[in-house]
Amino acid sequence: MLHPDLLKDHNLRSTSSRSEILRLFETSSHALSYSDIEKEVSASFDRVTVYRTLRTFLDRGVIHKVLDDGGALKYALCNEHCRVAEHHHDHVHFKCTTCGETQCLDDVEIPSIKLPKGYKAKEVNLLIQGTCPTCLSEL
Amino acid sequence: MLHPDLLKDHNLRSTSSRSEILRLFETSSHALSYSDIEKEVSASFDRVTVYRTLRTFLDRGVIHKVLDDGGALKYALCNEHCRVAEHHHDHVHFKCTTCGETQCLDDVEIPSIKLPKGYKAKEVNLLIQGTCPTCLSEL
DNA sequence: TACTTATTTGAAACAATGTTGCAAATATAA
DNA sequence: TTATATTTGCAACATTGTTTCAAATAAGTA
Numbered sequence: 001m002l003h004p005d006l007l008k009d010h011n012l013r014s015t016s017s018r019s020e021i022l023r024l025f026e027t028s029s030h031a032l033s034y035s036d037i038e039k040e041v042s043a044s045f046d047r048v049t050v051y052r053t054l055r056t057f058l059d060r061g062v063i064h065k066v067l068d069d070g071g072a073l074k075y076a077l078c079n080e081h082c083r084v085a086e087h088h089h090d091h092v093h094f095k096c097t098t099c100g101e102t103q104c105l106d107d108v109e110i111p112s113i114k115l116p117k118g119y120k121a122k123e124v125n126l127l128i129q130g131t132c133p134t135c136l137s138e139l
Numbered sequence: 140m141l142h143p144d145l146l147k148d149h150n151l152r153s154t155s156s157r158s159e160i161l162r163l164f165e166t167s168s169h170a171l172s173y174s175d176i177e178k179e180v181s182a183s184f185d186r187v188t189v190y191r192t193l194r195t196f197l198d199r200g201v202i203h204k205v206l207d208d209g210g211a212l213k214y215a216l217c218n219e220h221c222r223v224a225e226h227h228h229d230h231v232h233f234k235c236t237t238c239g240e241t242q243c244l245d246d247v248e249i250p251s252i253k254l255p256k257g258y259k260a261k262e263v264n265l266l267i268q269g270t271c272p273t274c275l276s277e278l
Numbered sequence: 279t280a281c282t283t284a285t286t287t288g289a290a291a292c293a294a295t296g297t298t299g300c301a302a303a304t305a306t307a308a
Numbered sequence: 309t310t311a312t313a314t315t316t317g318c319a320a321c322a323t324t325g326t327t328t329c330a331a332a333t334a335a336g337t338a
Contacts (some may be wrong), residue, residue: 015285067206092252094258152304185318
């Protein structure tokens with residue numbers, strides 16, 4: 001499941017910060033916030049480098065934003081469905097309000113939404129909040 | 140359309156900061172961020188009071204959060220559909236990436252989403268981004 | 279391999295967003 | 309009018325995010 005050439009594929013120079021941060025995304029089951037990443041790499045890289053790496057990954061379509069209704073934005077790896085080639089992006093994320101983790105639900109389709117006249121949609125984000133299977137089973 | 144007793148209705152003491160901030164929401168056609176509000180009331184009230192008023196309004200169900208994939212969260216007045224009484228909250232918002240304004244689309248229904256087994260939803264937020272009628276007509 | 283150049287990084291400074299503790303001020307009820 | 313619980317302002321702090329610029333480095337070329 002690892003993509004050793006994901007950087008090259010996106011025309012990005014291979015640097016240790018990018019490889020390391022990419023590895024974090026590849027091995028995480030849930031979306032990561034800046035602070036999640038900072039915790040892991042603060043010994044090796046500067047804060048600013050983390051922010052810049054995230055922005056670069058976003059710009060090149062390596063990761064996408066994951067909405068959060070709390071403090072900070074989160075990010076997750078793009079899959080085949082959300083390549084730049086696609087004419088528009090749909091994302092469904094589930095945030096567990098108990099453990100705080102947010103997962104991409106790639107298999108859930110957003111039914112087509114009928115917008116009022118005059119609105120033109122480019123990107124659709126659905127954030128569902130509730131309790132995840134793990135936390136539900138621990139109640 | 141103004142609710143002079145919206146504060147009393149929510150068991151909130153009537154203070155000038157609350158009335159003023161509530162008025163901003165009632166007269167705005169789009170969701171407001173902290174900085175939108177701060178711009179209007181900084182001469183009269185302290186920053187902290189604005190943050191605390193927003194939190195109080197959220198806690199009491201006067202306003203709800205409006206997701207944004209950029210800098211800061213936004214807020215908008217709750218309507219009849221999103222009272223605390225309801226067992227769960229559904230929100231549809233449209234953000235125009237040209238003018239930056241976000242509107243509540245109260246008339247748009249979120250079709251029911253089938254979640255994978257084990258997930259329990261409490262709140263659903265749909266953020267649609269694109270171009271609003273006003274900006275479309277100015278192209 | 280060594281050189282060249284464009285890109286990336288770290289460090290410092292700054293700006294915006296958001297929270298907490300505490301004393302002073304004020305809304306409401308008696 | 310007074311008593312009390314709530315709200316406010318202020319100071320201090322914490323987190324999140326950006327910009328500038330010089331130093332370091334990745335990658336292509338001689």
